[in-house]
Amino acid sequence: MNPRQDRLILRLIWRQGLNALQKTRASTLAQLLGLGGFFLAYVIADLSVGLHNSAEKLRSLDRFWQFGLPAAASILGAAFGALAAGEAAAQAQAPFLLALPLSKDSRQRAARLAALALALPPAIVFGLAISMACVVIEEPHPLARAFFAFALFLAGSAARIFLQLRAAFKDEAKAADKPARVRGRPINPLGRLDRRRPARLGQWSLSLVSKRLVLSMGAVLFVIAAIASGASLSQGHAAPAVLAGLAGGFLLFMLTLRCDPLASPALRATPLGFFSAWSALLRFPLALAAGFYAGPAAAAAIAEPHALAIPVGAAFILLALCAGYAVFAAFYGRRPMLAGFSYLSALLYTAYESIEYGRPILLAFAGLIVFLWSHSRGKYRHG
Amino acid sequence: MDEVLKAHNVSAGYCGHRIVEGVDLLLRKGDVLGLLGANGSGKSTLIKALTGQIRLLDGGVEILGIDLASRPEQAKAGLGLAVEPSDLPGGLTGRQYFELVASIRDCPPDGWPLPAILERLRIEDGLDRLISACSLGTRAKIGIAAALLGAPPLLIFDESLNGLDPVAAWEAKSIMTELAATRRHAILVSTHVVETVPTLCTRALLLSEGRLAQTWTASDLTHLPPAAFEKSVMQLLKRQSATA
Numbered sequence: 001m002n003p004r005q006d007r008l009i010l011r012l013i014w015r016q017g018l019n020a021l022q023k024t025r026a027s028t029l030a031q032l033l034g035l036g037g038f039f040l041a042y043v044i045a046d047l048s049v050g051l052h053n054s055a056e057k058l059r060s061l062d063r064f065w066q067f068g069l070p071a072a073a074s075i076l077g078a079a080f081g082a083l084a085a086g087e088a089a090a091q092a093q094a095p096f097l098l099a100l101p102l103s104k105d106s107r108q109r110a111a112r113l114a115a116l117a118l119a120l121p122p123a124i125v126f127g128l129a130i131s132m133a134c135v136v137i138e139e140p141h142p143l144a145r146a147f148f149a150f151a152l153f154l155a156g157s158a159a160r161i162f163l164q165l166r167a168a169f170k171d172e173a174k175a176a177d178k179p180a181r182v183r184g185r186p187i188n189p190l191g192r193l194d195r196r197r198p199a200r201l202g203q204w205s206l207s208l209v210s211k212r213l214v215l216s217m218g219a220v221l222f223v224i225a226a227i228a229s230g231a232s233l234s235q236g237h238a239a240p241a242v243l244a245g246l247a248g249g250f251l252l253f254m255l256t257l258r259c260d261p262l263a264s265p266a267l268r269a270t271p272l273g274f275f276s277a278w279s280a281l282l283r284f285p286l287a288l289a290a291g292f293y294a295g296p297a298a299a300a301a302i303a304e305p306h307a308l309a310i311p312v313g314a315a316f317i318l319l320a321l322c323a324g325y326a327v328f329a330a331f332y333g334r335r336p337m338l339a340g341f342s343y344l345s346a347l348l349y350t351a352y353e354s355i356e357y358g359r360p361i362l363l364a365f366a367g368l369i370v371f372l373w374s375h376s377r378g379k380y381r382h383g
Numbered sequence: 384m385d386e387v388l389k390a391h392n393v394s395a396g397y398c399g400h401r402i403v404e405g406v407d408l409l410l411r412k413g414d415v416l417g418l419l420g421a422n423g424s425g426k427s428t429l430i431k432a433l434t435g436q437i438r439l440l441d442g443g444v445e446i447l448g449i450d451l452a453s454r455p456e457q458a459k460a461g462l463g464l465a466v467e468p469s470d471l472p473g474g475l476t477g478r479q480y481f482e483l484v485a486s487i488r489d490c491p492p493d494g495w496p497l498p499a500i501l502e503r504l505r506i507e508d509g510l511d512r513l514i515s516a517c518s519l520g521t522r523a524k525i526g527i528a529a530a531l532l533g534a535p536p537l538l539i540f541d542e543s544l545n546g547l548d549p550v551a552a553w554e555a556k557s558i559m560t561e562l563a564a565t566r567r568h569a570i571l572v573s574t575h576v577v578e579t580v581p582t583l584c585t586r587a588l589l590l591s592e593g594r595l596a597q598t599w600t601a602s603d604l605t606h607l608p609p610a611a612f613e614k615s616v617m618q619l620l621k622r623q624s625a626t627a
Contacts, residue, residue, distance in 0.1 A: 025399060199486035200479045207474020265470050266480075266529075269434045271460035272487045381455045383437035 005106055009091045009114035043349075048136050055137035065145075069130070073149045077123065077156025083337055084118035084157065085111075085164035093172055108169045112161060119157035126153045193284070198272055201261060202284040208258040217255055221248035221292070229299035238300035238310040245296030246314050246321075249289035253322045254340055256285040262380050263333040274377040282326050293318055321347075327369050330376040385411045387461070387537045387569035388433065392442035395432035396593075401440055402428040403593040410569040412536065415559060417584035418573040421620055425593035426573045430541045433571070434464050446537055460488075463535035465543040468522035473515030477506060477525045480514060481532060488533030496534035496562060503554045504528055519546040527555055531562075538562065538570045544579065556583050577616050581609045589616065591623045 021029075051058065061068070091097075092111035127150030134142030194202040221244075228244030231237075259281055261267050267277055297311040304310065325343045332339035346368065354361040390408040394401050403425040410416055420426045431437045433444055435455050444451040449458040472480060478492075485492040501507050504524040509517050514525060523546045530538055538559070544552050560583060562568045572584065580587050581604045589597040597619055604612065 023398060195482075197486040197489075198483055200475055200483040203479065204472045204475050204483070207472070261472065264466075264472065265431075265434070265436055265464065266466045266472055266483075267487075268436055269459060269462065269464040269466065270484065270487045271456045273456045382435060382452065383431070 005102065006110055006113055008102075009088055009107075009110040010117050012091050013087065013114055013118070046353075047133075051133055051136045058137050059139055069145075069149060070152050073126065073130075073152035074156035076126065077119070077153035077158075078160040079341075080122045080153075081115070081119050081157030081160030082164060084115040085161040085168070086337065087118065088112070088115035088161075089165055089168040093168070104169060104172065108165060111165055115161040115165065116158060119154065119161065123150050123153040123157060126150060196280075196283075198276065198280050201267075201277065201280040204261050205258040205281050206256070206284060208260055209256050214252070214255050218252060218292075221251060224248065225292070225296045229296045232296075232299050232303040236303050238304040238307050241296040241300040241303065242311050242314045245293040245300070245311075246318050248296070249293035249318050250321050250325075252292050253285045253289040254325055254336075254343075256288055257282065257326060257329050258336060259326075259329045259332075259339075260334045262330055262376070268380060268383075274380040277380070278326070278330055278376075282322075286322060289318060289322055290315075324369055327373045327376070330380075331372040333376075386445075387412055387414075387447060388571070389445040389448075390433060390442065391444075393429070393432055393439060393444060394441035395428055395437055395439050397428075397437070399440075401593065403432060403590075405442075406590075406593075406595055408433075410537065410571060412569055413563055413566040414586060415563045415570040415572065415584045417580040417587035418571060418590065419575075419577060419580065419587060419616060420573075420590035420596075421624065424590045426590055427541055428593070429590065430464075430539060430571070430573060434462060434539060435459060461535055462537045462539065463530035463532070465523075465526040465530040465538075465540045467541065468519055468526060468546070471514045471522055471526060473513065476513055477510040477517070477521075480525060480529060481510075484529045484532045488535070490533035492532075494533050495528070495531050496565070496568070497531075497558060500528055500531060500558065503558065504551055505554075520548055520551065523547055524551055524555075527558075531558070534567070536568055538568055540570070540572045540574075542573055542575065544572075544574055544576060559583060577613045578609055580604070580616075581607065581612045589619060591619075596623065 058064075088111040091114070092107040097107060127146040130149040131142045131146030133139075134145050139145065194200055225241070225244040225248050228240040232239070232241035259278070261281065262274075262277060293315065297315065300311045301308055324347070325339070328339045328343040328346075329336060332342070346365065350361055350365040386409065388408060388410040390406060393406045393408070394404045396402040406429060408416075418426050418429070428437070432439055433451075435444075435451050435458065439452065444458075446458040447461040449461070451458040472483075475483065482492045485494060488494070501510070504527065506521055506524045506528065509521045509525075514522055517525070523543055527540065527543050530540070530543075540559070544555060547555060556579065559570050559572065563570055563585070572579075574580070580599075584604060585601045587599040587604060588595055599607075599612070607615070
């Protein structure tokens with residue numbers, strides 16, 4: 001293969017990025033850089049002060065340095081690797097490339113190179129952030145720690161990229177056989193459940209979800225919830241089951257909610273209002289989250305019958321978490337991964353800042369949710 | 384009320400960049416307006432603006448006297464847009480997509496304004512297949528049929544005749560003509576098939592660089608032989624591309 005073709009996907013992504021940058025208005029760019037820069041500087045300053053104040057404690061956390069940091073670096077790297085692999089696979093499997101005389105292996109190789117190149121800058125940033133944190137808390141060997149964190153981040157990314165791209169290109173072969181296999185009526189998992197106005201919207205949204213991911217994650221979450229429920233029942237404490245149910249229900253909601261139809265003219269050119277469309281998309285994921293939560297919540301209620309407030313309160317927390325994510329998902333439309341990252345980051349940051357500043361931060365978070373909701377509504381109604 | 388679509392001084396575009404500028408349109412029941420123009424002339428942008436998919440930079444659009452900007456849901460109740468094949472929900476079957484549209488329009492899933500629409504467009508066989516597994520032509524027919532569901536007074540077809548086989552294209556044009564003849568609908572058809580316009584449309588306009596460059600009245604279209612109309616459009620398009 002021509003070595004120039006190895007860089008094909010990388011060049012495509014690079015040029016698309018440049019074009020998008022050129023298309024962005026100067027004022028928007030200035031706002032993004034100005035506000036983003038200010039916010040970043042504030043976060044760095046705030047974190048530095050926080051780290052400096054807890055330097056001694058952090059230095060003594062042996063388990064964190066031995067296991068916590070390597071695990072975090074690998075998991076974060078894998079998450080970024082998934083994003084990079086997704087983008088590279090989408091480019092490498094674009095119809096116009098399939099029509100060109102490029103072998104599947106050469107496209108896969110080019111996608112792998114592009115994904116690795118995309119994962120490199122975040123790995124460097126992560127390594128630099130660790131080294132700076134080590135300097136702030138006066139941890140010895142900051143460079144070694146930084147290099148170690150960088151290497152694990154990159155290893156996590158590379159592993160994820162390799163596995164995801166291998167699966168994507170395997171599926172490509174299956175997809176090529178699909179027209180021959182799609183005969184008769186396709187399976188309709190929601191059936192009569194999806195007949196309420198607007199009918200079939202749940203099925204449309206569900207067709208965009210990766211069934212394999214949901215089933216495998218669902219199985220893992222189910223096992224964790226079963227173990228936690230068993231622990232609750234044997235110890236007489238509601239907390240383990242409630243926590244497992246809450247986390248599992250929320251993760252399933254995130255995995256199954258897709259708001260792509262909100263960006264489609266098939267809905268936007270009809271008289272269906274934003275709220276009706278948005279709430280119809282939530283029906284199935286919310287029912288799934290509630291169904292998942294019901295088991296561990298029942299176990300918690302049996303384990304601690306006098307503390308029913310715990311599972312009931314957690315149910316409201318689950319509802320609030322799901323509603324918040326649903327707003328982010330509507331805002332990001334066809335980019336659920338970005339919605340998930342943004343929401344989890346915003347939640348973590350709100351939790352962190354609210355420890356220091358309390359209610360105003362929670363109100364600011366609520367304000368952000370209202371802003372995103374009204375922006376999404378405006379985009380749906382008027383473009 | 385006879386006026387179905389009224390667009391006044393419409394300007395629209397993307398990221399603040401104007402693609403369409405100062406377009407005025409008036410469609411009454413019984414009208415079939417042909418929208419012509421070269422690639423990039425702003426036809427699809429104008430249709431997106433008229434159907435509320437992009438925000439207007441200037442001007443206003445009213446459907447059945449309802450302002451699209453301030454009351455989009457009510458205004459869109461009078462509108463049926465044949466969605467482009469690539470924008471149809473690939474994860475649904477044709478039948479399920481009709482159920483979705485019918486439930487939104489509060490009409491039965493077979494609530495077409497004329498009988499035997501599915502038979503005429505020849506899509507009955509593909510109705511239980513996923514849209515993503517259908518051919519381009521079948522998807523285009525599904526888009527056309529869905530636009531007609533609930534018999535909305537304003538029907539918009541954005542290059543919907545592309546990809547149809549000759550029989551389906553002929554049937555689609557016949558359906559449009561019959562609907563216009565009932566005087567319950569106004570139809571806007573954007574097309575590159577210029578020779579279709581004199582036989583199908585009662586009026587036509589040519590868009591160039593986002594502005595109205597030429598209009599043809601019903602009497603122009605009646606009196607001009609189809610070949611002469613096609614020739615005049617080609618001359619205009621060539622002149623415009625030479626001056627661009």
